[in-house]
Amino acid sequence: MTNPSPLAVAVVDITDPDDPRVDDFRDLNSVDRRPDLPALPGGRVGKGLVIAEGVLVAQRMIASRFAPHAFLGVDKRLGELSRLDGGLVVSDDPAAVPFYRTTADVMADVVGFHLNRGVLGVARRPAGLDPAAIIADARTVAVLEGVNDHENIGSIFRNAAGLGVDAVLFGAGTADPLYRRSVRVSMGHVLLVPFAALPDWPAELKLLSDNGFQTISLTPDPAAVPLAQAVAAQRVAFLVGAEGPGLSETAMRASDIRARIPMSRGTDSLNVATAAAISFYERVRVTQG
């Protein structure tokens, strides 16, 4: 947690599920109205909001650069968040961030399904971060190409946070990390681990080389070096590709070295988030061991 101070909230009781004040939490699963999809010109899709589900993820949102502008939840969860470091503190200031307090049934009517986590936070998407800025002090970076499964992206952020990865860069063909499911599977770490896009892909990998990173492509290729031989440099960036196709040949050529996780014969490659976790672990082991 980078910010342990609590956020002041003004409690507002909601009894009518059609109350427009809770519109940012409405119809979370409705394909054409989902608040957590990027806003596009013409308003055809989502509102470009970020949704935090549950006490733990809401707490992480409060500590993050994604400043929540409202909460919706039951009284029990408000109480839990009020007792946590870096949680909420109830304020009399009507200008404080609203906590829309309601029942589980009204909440289900608003979001469109029963949500057993009992509390939601919502934030607007801030501007994207500058890749040069987020790698400036990083020692270990993950770079994703073609990873278009929201659950895998969430898992990669969870594993990055737990295993010492300082930043995540997004190459071509990757899905939105701020989609609600990614945020949930990441346990909120997508809000805390800085990430940025590399739109000119893979040419922008040069940013990593220019900053002294050893760029390592993960591949099942038996000709690649074992992972343990590749992770000791001062600064390391792991490139991972989508399950199935893996990294593109152009991305691998733009990297410094190809490394493999030793696998049993007759098996498939590992799930991309699992392979990434093993590489993050190996980096921790070699540099801290």
Place this chain on the structure above:
Amino acid sequence: MTNPSPLAVAVVDITDPDDPRVDDFRDLNSVDRRPDLPALPGGRVGKGLVIAEGVLVAQRMIASRFAPHAFLGVDKRLGELSRLDGGLVVSDDPAAVPFYRTTADVMADVVGFHLNRGVLGVARRPAGLDPAAIIADARTVAVLEGVNDHENIGSIFRNAAGLGVDAVLFGAGTADPLYRRSVRVSMGHVLLVPFAALPDWPAELKLLSDNGFQTISLTPDPAAVPLAQAVAAQRVAFLVGAEGPGLSETAMRASDIRARIPMSRGTDSLNVATAAAISFYERVRVTQG
């Protein structure tokens, strides 16, 4: 693959979704009729069948101890399975295993939803294996306690197969590994990696000690030894517990040593399948590196 020889099938065309010959594939998602749930006295729940979905998993079922007694699929998938080593070979023998050939629409009517993998195999559950038998020649074993999420169990089998684990033992509170979703997430490896139950838990961990296994409890406890220091024994068994509670204290006490994956402060423990994969990887690295 332990058995590369193909299985002979007799092709039977199905045009009526109500045809009783395809009853073993019917209503895969219907809670009270699911064929892939264990059969209980009185027939209240499932039929105790094992379902393989898709060409790859069907191929693994053919190679496994789960002998398929029927297939349901579209002609394209029959063709693909006929071209694979250890797949199917069309036979004129009417006593051969039936391949019920049909259209995607009829198949959807039978199973209750559109199934884009296009082919299903079905097998009866054979008798459970003897734990002493499956560890007899094993060097690395995984032992699960309280892992009750079918997706995590499937992932653990996939990772076990890929990372050199010879057998999986089931302690208390674990879910059915033969549930359809586990089979699918495992990519069929639950059919190939031998597993057995230890009903007298955790007392039966003695079987491992008696056979010279170093039993290692995975825990986030900072007092545990780093994983890399624990995995070099001739024979090793990794105990993993459910996300959240982790291993029970009684199970940890019954093991030889507690080991941890070094984690960043302020993060949660890893997903159980991810933690297991890292331990399997570490075992491969230390013993093969």
